[in-house]
Amino acid sequence: MAVPKHIFDPPFSVVRCSHAVLRVRDLGAARAFYADTIGLKVEHADDGALYLRGMEERNHHSLVLKKGMEPVAERLGFKVASEEDLDRAHAFFKERQLPAAFVEVPFQGRTLHAADSQGNPLELTFKMDQAERILQQYGHYRGCHPQRIDHFNYFARDVQATIEFYAALGFRLTEYAESDEAEPKIAAAWMHRKGSVHDIAFTNGGGPRLHHIGYWVPTALHIINLCDLMASTGYLANMERGPGRHGISNAFFLYVRDPDGHRTEFYTSDYLTVDPDFEPIRWSLRDPRRQTLWGTPAPRSWFEEGALYPGTPVLPPVHDLKPIVAD
Numbered sequence: 001m002a003v004p005k006h007i008f009d010p011p012f013s014v015v016r017c018s019h020a021v022l023r024v025r026d027l028g029a030a031r032a033f034y035a036d037t038i039g040l041k042v043e044h045a046d047d048g049a050l051y052l053r054g055m056e057e058r059n060h061h062s063l064v065l066k067k068g069m070e071p072v073a074e075r076l077g078f079k080v081a082s083e084e085d086l087d088r089a090h091a092f093f094k095e096r097q098l099p100a101a102f103v104e105v106p107f108q109g110r111t112l113h114a115a116d117s118q119g120n121p122l123e124l125t126f127k128m129d130q131a132e133r134i135l136q137q138y139g140h141y142r143g144c145h146p147q148r149i150d151h152f153n154y155f156a157r158d159v160q161a162t163i164e165f166y167a168a169l170g171f172r173l174t175e176y177a178e179s180d181e182a183e184p185k186i187a188a189a190w191m192h193r194k195g196s197v198h199d200i201a202f203t204n205g206g207g208p209r210l211h212h213i214g215y216w217v218p219t220a221l222h223i224i225n226l227c228d229l230m231a232s233t234g235y236l237a238n239m240e241r242g243p244g245r246h247g248i249s250n251a252f253f254l255y256v257r258d259p260d261g262h263r264t265e266f267y268t269s270d271y272l273t274v275d276p277d278f279e280p281i282r283w284s285l286r287d288p289r290r291q292t293l294w295g296t297p298a299p300r301s302w303f304e305e306g307a308l309y310p311g312t313p314v315l316p317p318v319h320d321l322k323p324i325v326a327d
């Protein structure tokens with residue numbers, strides 16, 4: 001693939017991925033899962049929604065669960081660097097004839113709803129209500145001690161085009177997987193703004209769909225403890241993949257499915273990517289260490305299942321690529 005040249009002065013400045021908005025059918029079941037088992041802190045709850053955050057997060061929420069008829073993904077949220085960046089973002093999306101409109105959102109300042117070139121619905125904001133600092137209030141800690149939202153992973157029907165769209169916004173490619181043909185086809189890519197391996201990743205597949213959101217946890221032992229907890233509290237079938245160590249990103253991981261099927265990854269110990277001369281790392285699609293360094297392939301569900309966006313049709317991928325799948 002053509003590795004994009006990094007743009008140091010993008011048209012508007014995204015700081016990091018900041019929050020996801022998902023719809024769930026049963027808020028009580030969602031609360032039992034995300035708060036009582038995973039350990040996210042409930043910052044606000046009402047009849048229509050739950051607002052959750054990790055232990056180190058000072059912003060009001062990093063996950064919004066809205067009660068809905070269908071378990072769809074509503075928005076992927078990003079924090080921008082200033083109010084002026086919101087206006088620059090509005091102009092950027094309008095110029096490209098992509099959706100862009102300012103909306104009112106609870107607990108957030110001025111908020112821009114937009115969509116990327118693939119149709120993923122985005123939500124950009126600069127200000128969010130600030131919450132009490134609980135990082136060192138260990139009495140609040142539950143589950144796997146989730147610290148902060150780390151990334152989103154989407155199914156993209158055209159991974160190369162998606163890379164190019166986000167590269168133009170200053171997202172930087174860190175790792176990618178491609179086929180070994182004379183003219184390689186890109187299968188997946190990881191890009192960041194905040195200086196870790198990624199804020200966003202794209203996996204080749206029918207899209208647009210949300211594949212998963214990722215939360216950072218303090219250590220691998222917190223993930224192993226979550227496995228023990230889920231296996232003994234009725235959530236055995238919700239553990240989809242792992243625990244293990246990724247080849248890509250080097251992170252220790254576990255993927256779980258919530259009661260509505262939304263997928264979350266618990267993730268720790270990737271690496272720093274802030275050097276201006278950072279060179280992206282290439283992986284062969286056929287290298288078994290890519291998905292899991294120890295060689296265990298991901299299940300078929302991991303490649304095929306993802307959350308739809310409301311009113312957004314899913315189209316097949318441009319390239320039919322064949323990753324290694326466990327059967």
Ligand SMILES: [Fe+2]
Nearest residue numbers: 151153214265
């Ligand atoms: Fe991930």
